[in-house]
Amino acid sequence: MSSITIAIDAMSGDRGAAIAVSAALDAVRENEALSVILVGQQSELEASLSEPHPRIRIVEAVEVVRMNERPSHALRHKQHSSMAVALRLVRDGEAQGCVSAGNTGALMAFGRSLLRMYPGIERPAIVKLIPSLRGRCHVLDLGANVDASAENLYQYALMGSLMAAAVNNLQEPRVALLNVGEEEIKGNEQVRLASHMLAQAENLNYIGYVEGSDLFRDVADVVVCDGFVGNIALKTGEGVASMLMELLDQTFTRTLYGRFIGWLARPTLTRLLKTIDPSRHNGASLLGLQGVVIKSHGNANERAMLAAIRQGYREVRLEVPRRINEQLDELMVY
C-alpha cells in the first residue's frame, strides 16, 4: 500500500495544538502507511511533540484563524494561517488530505479558493456518516450554507450518493430528502421541487422523503437537507445522546445499589457507551472540493481528533474525490 500524507491544521479549534499533536502521534503509530504534516507555530508544535517521529514533519504557519472570525475577513487577512497553509499543501500535492478543527465558514472559504470544485457543483456541503443500530447514513448539508435552493439540494444528493457508494461500497445507495412528513403534500417549496428533480435522475436510487427519526433506522444511505436544518438536527441528536449518557451515569452512581450494579455491568455497558460517544464519530467531510478536507469538532479531544485523521486517511485511500469527479457528469441531468 502506498503512503498517504494528511496535513493537520494544528492551531485552529478550541483546545490548542497539544491535542492535534498527540492525535497525530497516535495516528502514525497505529498506521504505518500514514504520514502527517503538522501545520502551525513551529516552537509550540515542537514543544508538544515530545520526540521526533520519522513520519511527522512540521510546516510553519504563523497566523491562526479565530473561531468567530468572519470567513471573508479570514480570506483577506489570513493567507498565512495554519488553515490556509494546510489546504495549500493538499493543492500542491504535498498532502492528499487535510484535517482542521477550525472555523467552519473559513475552512469552506479557503477550501473553495484553494482547491477546485467538482464541475457543475455550485457549493460544497458538509457531510457526516451518522451511526445507528443497523447500517449508517450519510447526512448533508450539516451547515456549510444556511439555506439551499432546489438545485443545491439536488447537487448535494448526487454528491452524497457517489460518496456513499465509495465509502460504504454500495452499488445503489438509497437517497432521500429530509422532510416533515412522508406524505407528498408536505414540506417547503425547495424540498418539493428537489424531490421532483431527483425523481427524474436516472442512475440515482431516489426513495423519496424521510423524517428525522428515520436517520437512525437504516431507511436511507444518504439523507439530504439544507445546512440550517441539518446542523440543528445533528446538534439536537447529539444533545439527546449526551443527556442520556449523563442519565445512565447517574443511574449507576447515585445510590450504593446503583453503583454495585454499575460495577457488575461495566463490561456490558462499555459497548453501549462506545456506540453513543460522540468523540468516536467525530469528523465531517467538506464535499464538493477536489480534495479530501475533514472538519473536526472545534472542541475535539484527542480521541475525536484521531477519528477525524482516520477518516481523512480512509477517504484518500478510497480515492473518494477521483471517483466522484469521474461519475458526477453522467448523473447530472439538470
Added chain:
Amino acid sequence: MSSITIAIDAMSGDRGAAIAVSAALDAVRENEALSVILVGQQSELEASLSEPHPRIRIVEAVEVVRMNERPSHALRHKQHSSMAVALRLVRDGEAQGCVSAGNTGALMAFGRSLLRMYPGIERPAIVKLIPSLRGRCHVLDLGANVDASAENLYQYALMGSLMAAAVNNLQEPRVALLNVGEEEIKGNEQVRLASHMLAQAENLNYIGYVEGSDLFRDVADVVVCDGFVGNIALKTGEGVASMLMELLDQTFTRTLYGRFIGWLARPTLTRLLKTIDPSRHNGASLLGLQGVVIKSHGNANERAMLAAIRQGYREVRLEVPRRINEQLDELMVY
C-alpha cells in the same frame, strides 16, 4: 375545585377508538374533577366502553378526517367529523379543551375556523414541553407551518413566553431563538431579523441564540424556530432516544450475563426508562387559538393518550388561554 370537561376526538389517529376510550377511562378514574366527552361513532365507542361511567358521555360524529387528507379538503367536506365536532364543543363551552390524535394540518385548519385566534397573532404554532435532565423547555413551532417570517417567529416567542410563565409558573421565562451557531453572524435572514425584533421587546427576557444541543441543557425556557426545523429536530431527538432505548435493551438481553445484570438493574433502570419513554411526553399544544387544543401523536398508545388528556386538563385548570389573551397586548411592540 370546579369540574373541567375535555372533548376527545376518539376516531382520528392511527390506532382506532379503543385507545382513546381506555385512556379516557383511566383519566376520569385518576381525576375526580375531570369529565370527558368522547366524540365519534356511537356504536363503536359504546362497544369499546365496557361499562358506562358517570363522567364520560358520548357525542356522535359520523365522519372521520383521514390522516393524509388535505386540510382544505377536510375543511370543506368533513364538518361533521369527530375532529370538527370536538372543537365545536370547545367553541360552544360544553368542553373547555379538546384532544385529538388526528391529522395535524386539519386540526389547525378546523381550530382556526372554529375557535378565534389571539388578537394580532397571524398563525398558531405547535408547542411542546421537552424534558431534560435539569429543567424543561417549551419548543415551538413543531410543524404547524413549514416556514415562518421574522414576524411569525417574533409572535411565537411572545406566545411561548406567556405559556411558559403560565404552565411552569415562571416570572421571566428565558426566550431564545434556535440557530446554527451562537455567534451573531450566523443564521438565516428571518432568524436574524427576529432576533433584532425580540431584542427590542420590553417585558420579554430574550437571551439570544441557542443551538440544538441546548434544548436539553436548561439554557432557555422557550426555544423558537420555524415548523420545518422544529419538527425535524423533535423527530431526530426522538429517533436518537428510541435507538438508545433499543441499544440498552440489547445490552441487557443479548448475553446470559447481560440478562442477569439487567434483572438486578431493573429497578434502577426503570427511572431512566421513564425519563426517556416518548409515550410519557406525548401531547403538543396548538398555541394561538383561544382555547385549549392538544395534538397527540397519531400512533399514541393508551399511556400516551392519557398523557395528552392530562396535559389538556392542566392547561385548562391553569387558564392558559385567558392569561395569554390578557397579557399578549402589552408584550407586542410590532
